[in-house]
Amino acid sequence: MNKCLSKLLAPVALGLSLCALSACTAQESGGGQTEEAPLKGAKMGGDFTLTNQDGEKITFSDFDGQYRMLYFGYTYCPDVCPIDLQQLALGLKQFEKQDPKRGSNIQPIFVSIDPERDTPEVMKQYLAAFHPRYIGLTGSAEEIAEVAKKYLVLYEKTEPNEEGGYLVAHTQMAVLYGPKGEPVAILPHDGTPQEIAAELDRWTR
Numbered sequence: 667m668n669k670c671l672s673k674l675l676a677p678v679a680l681g682l683s684l685c686a687l688s689a690c691t692a693q694e695s696g697g698g699q700t701e702e703a704p705l706k707g708a709k710m711g712g713d714f715t716l717t718n719q720d721g722e723k724i725t726f727s728d729f730d731g732q733y734r735m736l737y738f739g740y741t742y743c744p745d746v747c748p749i750d751l752q753q754l755a756l757g758l759k760q761f762e763k764q765d766p767k768r769g770s771n772i773q774p775i776f777v778s779i780d781p782e783r784d785t786p787e788v789m790k791q792y793l794a795a796f797h798p799r800y801i802g803l804t805g806s807a808e809e810i811a812e813v814a815k816k817y818l819v820l821y822e823k824t825e826p827n828e829e830g831g832y833l834v835a836h837t838q839m840a841v842l843y844g845p846k847g848e849p850v851a852i853l854p855h856d857g858t859p860q861e862i863a864a865e866l867d868r869w870t871r
Contacts, residue, residue, distance in 0.1 A: 740780035757862025
């Protein structure tokens with residue numbers, strides 16, 4: 667992520683940190699009562715319609731009743747995205763082994779912020795390497811911009827090189843959403859599979 671985008675992300679990070687802090691306070695003052703989700707009440711998310719890797723139009727609300735593990739990135743990302751997706755997939759697989767019922771109720775979703783290159787066909791081939799249940803979503807530039815804004819994801823296309831190739835700096839964040847589409851917690855995408863599995867175990871019911 668470049669320095670310019672890091673500065674733009676500061677308000678987002680601060681807002682999410684304050685949400686987590688208030689949730690922690692509520693837990694401590696509750697005298698051991700049920701732990702409150704760190705992102706409870708966060709103003710992020712909402713329904714949308716995009717195209718999946720099979721070329722079908724689907725909405726976020728199609729997954730109501732399930733938890734959703736959401737990550738924004740792009741298939742041409744040289745290092746960050748594939749590493750994050752691999753760790754998230756390994757963490758989910760581990761949790762699926764620990765608790766098949768709850769694990770199967772978590773839907774991993776990858777939203778492209780590079781719709782110019784990430785066609786449904788490209789997404790399908792790319793995601794097959796990580797997890798058999800991964801759903802990839804893409805759309806028009808306008809559709810992606812609208813969804814990214816709702817989900818507090820910032821991205822910035824860099825200047826193309828001589829061959830026309832380019833990178834896309836973007837918010838690096840994996841978020842768990844609940845059965846009603848509500849934000850629950852930020853997952854440690856850069857953590858170990860064990861740490862990711864532990865967070866899934868902690869926040870899913």
